[in-house]
Amino acid sequence: GEDVEQSLFLSVREGDSSVINCTYTDSSSTYLYWYKQEPGAGLQLLTYIFSNMDMKQDQRLTVLLNKKDKHLSLRIADTQTGDSAIYFCAESTSGTYKYIFGTGTRLKVLA
Amino acid sequence: AAGVIQSPRHLIKEKRETATLKCYPIPRHDTVYWYQQGPGQDPQFLISFYEKMQSDKGSIPDRFSAQQFSDYHSELNMSSLELGDSALYFCASSSRLAGGGETQYFGPGTRLLVL
Numbered sequence: 440g441e442d443v444e445q446s447l448f449l450s451v452r453e454g455d456s457s458v459i460n461c462t463y464t465d466s467s468s469t470y471l472y473w474y475k476q477e478p479g480a481g482l483q484l485l486t487y488i489f490s491n492m493d494m495k496q497d498q499r500l501t502v503l504l505n506k507k508d509k510h511l512s513l514r515i516a517d518t519q520t521g522d523s524a525i526y527f528c529a530e531s532t533s534g535t536y537k538y539i540f541g542t543g544t545r546l547k548v549l550a
Numbered sequence: 551a552a553g554v555i556q557s558p559r560h561l562i563k564e565k566r567e568t569a570t571l572k573c574y575p576i577p578r579h580d581t582v583y584w585y586q587q588g589p590g591q592d593p594q595f596l597i598s599f600y601e602k603m604q605s606d607k608g609s610i611p612d613r614f615s616a617q618q619f620s621d622y623h624s625e626l627n628m629s630s631l632e633l634g635d636s637a638l639y640f641c642a643s644s645s646r647l648a649g650g651g652e653t654q655y656f657g658p659g660t661r662l663l664v665l
């Protein structure tokens with residue numbers, strides 16, 4: 440079945456770049472998303488990328504997709520303490536309309 | 551901009567009781583999804599509805615049922631509650647008709663605690 444994996448933890452210093460990685464197994468994944476979840480809060484859509492794209496940049500966020508290796512990454516430039524949260528990648532396949540979430544990466548930004 | 555609304559935000563129930571969670575999608579969104587997120591877990595897809603019809607089904611227990619109403623709001627009914635049902639329940643909505651059906655916008659969640 441489909442599986443989406445992420446590293447559990449990442450710690451960076453304020454001002455550095457963060458790179459959160461995600462691997463997935465479903466080669467028919469069409470859409471890949473990054474969501475941010477702060478403690479006790481809901482899931483905030485950060486960005487998404489279609490499988491026919493390699494890269495997408497949105498202000499401080501850069502998404503890279505290596506479809507051959509089924510690897511997705513989210514780079515946050517100039518990481519701030521307010522970026523501390525859990526980051527989930529999610530994938531969906533056209534026609535199914537349900538998400539398979541990754542295990543989540545807890546990002547801790549040190550001042 | 552209007553977001554997905556869920557009610558109640560917090561709910562405490564005892565074992566074997568029933569609970570009803572409500573979700574009001576973003577206006578003009580036609581698809582609603584329900585997810586369950588246990589403590590320290592990633593969200594798990596339960597069920598979805600498109601135009602008031604069940605669209606996809608995930609790991610939803612038989613004790614749970616859901617429906618989408620004519621005004622597109624959805625309710626998740628949970629019966630014979632068990633301790634393991636304690637979780638954060640998210641609703642999300644999207645608009646398939648507008649061609650954005652793949653991007654889901656999540657509500658703030660309902661935190662259910664079963665004692």
